[in-house]
Amino acid sequence: MSGTPQGSVWKQPAQVWAVAFACVVAFMGIGLVDPILPAIADSLQATPVETELLFTSYLLVTGLAMLVTSWISSRIGAKATLLVGLALIVVFALLCALSGSVDAVIGFRAGWGLGNALFISTALATIVGAASGGSGAAIVLYEAALGLGIAIGPLLGGLLGEMSWRAPFFGVVALMAIAFIAVSALLRGPFEKREPVPFSAPFRALGRPALAILAVTALFYNIGFFVLLAFSPFPLGFGAMGIGLTFFGWGVALAITSVWVAPALMRRMPRTAIILVTLPLLAVDLIAAGLLVSDPASLVICIIIGGLLLGVMNTVLTEAVMEATDLPRSVASSSYSAVRFLGGAVAPPAAAGLAHAFGDTVPYLFAAASVLLATLTVLLGRKVLSHIDDPSEGAAEDAEAILVGDAA
Structure with a gap:
């Protein structure tokens, strides 16, 4: 990424910008519901645990679907996979907006997760095939879309959430419909010729020791990530706009360290x-955060600092997965992300349940313990991971590993 010719990054064909715009909107979906979680709980008479299942259904289905998206896209093609994913997001976001119970929203968020998996697993490969300036420019553009989406999602959720908890879902419907039209009209020509991927490939990939260690690390790490993201709106005690602004700052911090700080660190230090x-x-x-949870200002500071650290971890873990095996990058990253998202799926309801039983401090201590388990996993497996500390030049292949690894 450091070798990317900066002058070429922003001079791209219209079809690249169409996919990049859709990427921004897709990644907005990760944090969009954050500011409206308390409002959904109030409006639909749902408990915090039930409300947190909005994240669980979305992330669980996204993760499991990652195991089959490379098999699907290698058969029906990139454009068709993108459009199916976008269409599913439009349909299920609309159904979320029209729902009358929290159970319905939870179910429709699962369908949204399927659409998101199909879309994000194909988007970068498409951008790489169509971008000018080489794969390095495509990676920078994709990471910029990722950071922008993660930052804007909570802000848009807060702005629209001031009107109604349904409004952010309608906003996604409108934006994703525009993205569908743009991709359908502007994306033309072959972008990536792939051999059909065996259905079993992502499952067999987890048998590789280095990849398995990184996947387990990411599972425990993602528990910390999603406790901070999904549970914090409740103890903050803010309205939708206040929560949105807090997590806008979190997203900006994450984007800065993911796109600029992490690559700079990797030029100077081993990944492990x-x-x-x-x-x-x-x-x-x-x-x-757990000890200061009763002071909203201090909790906000902890959330922003967490965003800075999460951005570094997202990028470095993804780069590590690139070098972990000699498997095709899309297969390795799909396997890794499927396990990783399981941590994200478990964390929100577990945090809400712990808070109900023991108070708001305990979920953060649970998250910290999970992150320390991730540290121990890397420490014990460092010998197996030693080869990921050797820089590799394959930028074109690297693009596929970022494909899904940075999506959460």
């Missing part, structure tokens, strides 16, 4: 060393 420094710092931040 960065992981073994950043994860304990994240655990300390989560402990601080």
